[in-house]
Amino acid sequence: MQDDLFARSGRQPGSGSVRRGPAGWAPGREGxxxxxxxxxxxxxxxxxxxxxxxxxxHGEVTGWTRHAKGHCYFTLRDERSQLRAAMFRLEAQRLPAxxxxxxxxxxxxxxxxxxxxxxxxxxxxxxxxTQEGGLWRxxxxxxxxxxEAEGLLAPERKRPLPRFPxxxxxxxxxxxxxxxxxxxxxxxxAPWTRVVLSPARVxxxxxxxxxxxxxxxxARSGLADVVIVGRGGGSVEDxxxxxxxxxxxxxxxxxxxxxxxVGHEVDVTIADLVADLRAATPSSAAERAVPDGATLARELxxxxxxxxxxxxxxxxxxxxALAGATAELRAAGAAIVYSRRERLVTIANRLDxxxxxxxxxxxxxxxxxxxxxxxxxxxxxxxxxAFRLRVRDGSVGCRVTDTERAAPSDSP
Amino acid sequence: MTRDAPLSLEQRIARIxxxxxxxxxxxxxxxxxxxxxEEAIVHVRDAERVLxxxxxxxxxxxxxxxxxxxxxxxxxxxx
Numbered sequence: 001m002q003d004d005l006f007a008r009s010g011r012q013p014g015s016g017s018v019r020r021g022p023a024g025w026a027p028g029r030e031g032x033x034x035x036x037x038x039x040x041x042x043x044x045x046x047x048x049x050x051x052x053x054x055x056x057x058h059g060e061v062t063g064w065t066r067h068a069k070g071h072c073y074f075t076l077r078d079e080r081s082q083l084r085a086a087m088f089r090l091e092a093q094r095l096p097a098x099x100x101x102x103x104x105x106x107x108x109x110x111x112x113x114x115x116x117x118x119x120x121x122x123x124x125x126x127x128x129x130t131q132e133g134g135l136w137r138x139x140x141x142x143x144x145x146x147x148e149a150e151g152l153l154a155p156e157r158k159r160p161l162p163r164f165p166x167x168x169x170x171x172x173x174x175x176x177x178x179x180x181x182x183x184x185x186x187x188x189x190a191p192w193t194r195v196v197l198s199p200a201r202v203x204x205x206x207x208x209x210x211x212x213x214x215x216x217x218x219a220r221s222g223l224a225d226v227v228i229v230g231r232g233g234g235s236v237e238d239x240x241x242x243x244x245x246x247x248x249x250x251x252x253x254x255x256x257x258x259x260x261x262v263g264h265e266v267d268v269t270i271a272d273l274v275a276d277l278r279a280a281t282p283s284s285a286a287e288r289a290v291p292d293g294a295t296l297a298r299e300l301x302x303x304x305x306x307x308x309x310x311x312x313x314x315x316x317x318x319x320x321a322l323a324g325a326t327a328e329l330r331a332a333g334a335a336i337v338y339s340r341r342e343r344l345v346t347i348a349n350r351l352d353x354x355x356x357x358x359x360x361x362x363x364x365x366x367x368x369x370x371x372x373x374x375x376x377x378x379x380x381x382x383x384x385x386a387f388r389l390r391v392r393d394g395s396v397g398c399r400v401t402d403t404e405r406a407a408p409s410d411s412p
Numbered sequence: 413m414t415r416d417a418p419l420s421l422e423q424r425i426a427r428i429x430x431x432x433x434x435x436x437x438x439x440x441x442x443x444x445x446x447x448x449x450e451e452a453i454v455h456v457r458d459a460e461r462v463l464x465x466x467x468x469x470x471x472x473x474x475x476x477x478x479x480x481x482x483x484x485x486x487x488x489x490x491x
């Protein structure tokens with residue numbers, strides 16, 4: 001019987017094989033058989049591991065502690081019993097969050113015995129919360145609360161997007177559909193916009209760090225006027241990088257507004273909450289980022305008409321004033337000495353010369369300098385200087401060859 | 413109007429909008445009205461020229477080991 005037991009255990013403390021000898025403990029020599037503690041624990045451990053399969057266990061978590069090395073210890077319990085449990089570093093580091101006290105969970109593991117202490121325990125390889133959203137939800141809520149406390153989610157932190165960005169920065173996978181979607185929209189709506197891609201892996205191990213680095217790289221380049229950060233839809237695990245703190249902080253630190261575009265409407269991520277604007281998809285992010293060229297062209301045309309109308313009105317007002325002055329001048333003609341009338345006529349002519357639609361049509365021209373200022377005096381023309389002559393249907397480049405000041409009596 | 417760096421589309425449109433507002437609301441001297449008008453027309457024409465561009469320029473950033481950022485052009489497969 002004992003031999004059978006040892007044979008089955010296959011392992012002994014200190015050596016790989018069963019030790020038999022006269023050293024006082026071998027069974028069947030003198031009196032009843034006796035075993036050292038370590039042998040008993042080893043036998044019990046082997047029995048437990050061989051007798052109980054790997055299984056799911058559900059219950060409530062209590063006394064969760066995470067040790068410095070990363071191993072986690074806790075107790076699973078129900079109304080009647082408790083089960084000591086351990087989750088080692090390799091498995092524990094895959095947990096989205098440590099469960100809370102009293103949280104209902106289910107754990108996959110094996111029952112075993114910790115030989116050194118003789119503790120009966122359940123070694124867990126996977127653990128999930130049975131309530132809505134599970135541990136992912138818990139992790140999300142914790143980070144959200146933390147960022148909220150720092151004010152990073154405050155509405156007043158949201159920056160307005162530039163209306164006409166010259167450069168759109170895009171942080172996403174260079175091979176994913178998201179980048180192609182963004183390009184397609186920009187090509188259609190605003191092809192004059194430059195696109196700067198800061199590539200990042202958007203899922204899998206290290207994705208969050210990669211995305212955060214790509215956002216920082218874009219910030220360092222100083223090129224973008226607005227940034228789109230995102231990827232196409234996916235499972236909670238696929239999108240998880242966008243729920244990581246490093247990504248949230250990189251977005252918050254961006255010197256220019258950030259539009260998040262992660263998956264579909266139902267999946268709100270931490271990145272969405274920190275971003276200046278949340279778009280449901282990469283395509284809609286691009287639509288928000290750039291103006292529509294066709295609309296803009298119509299607006300420009302409208303502006304052209306408005307300045308033309310406004311100028312015509314100004315000219316009409318001035319022409320009326322001019323006509324009035326001329327009439328007054330004629331009525332008063334008899335009472336005014338000739339030289340004085342001559343001067344007023346000169347003023348009237350000068351005013352007329354300023355009215356481009358009327359005067360230009362009649363063959364007058366207005367000289368303008370490079371800043372579109374009217375050159376009204378001889379002193380404004382320097383020999384050799386270039387200027388433009390505004391005529392009825394356009395303008396002509398000219399150069400001053402010489403100047404001559406008229407007799408002083410002609411000056412107003 | 414500045415003759416330094418070319419204005420961005422955003423700056424041009426902002427300037428056009430400012431001129432429209434001034435021309436429509438203020439009683440300006442003829443000289444100033446004319447000058448503003450001409451400036452607006454120049455900006456409208458330049459903005460329209462920008463809008464006629466058809467090819468999207470794409471660059472890809474590369475973070476170098478020394479912390480600097482360089483970039484390389486990406487060919488747009490669709491254009």
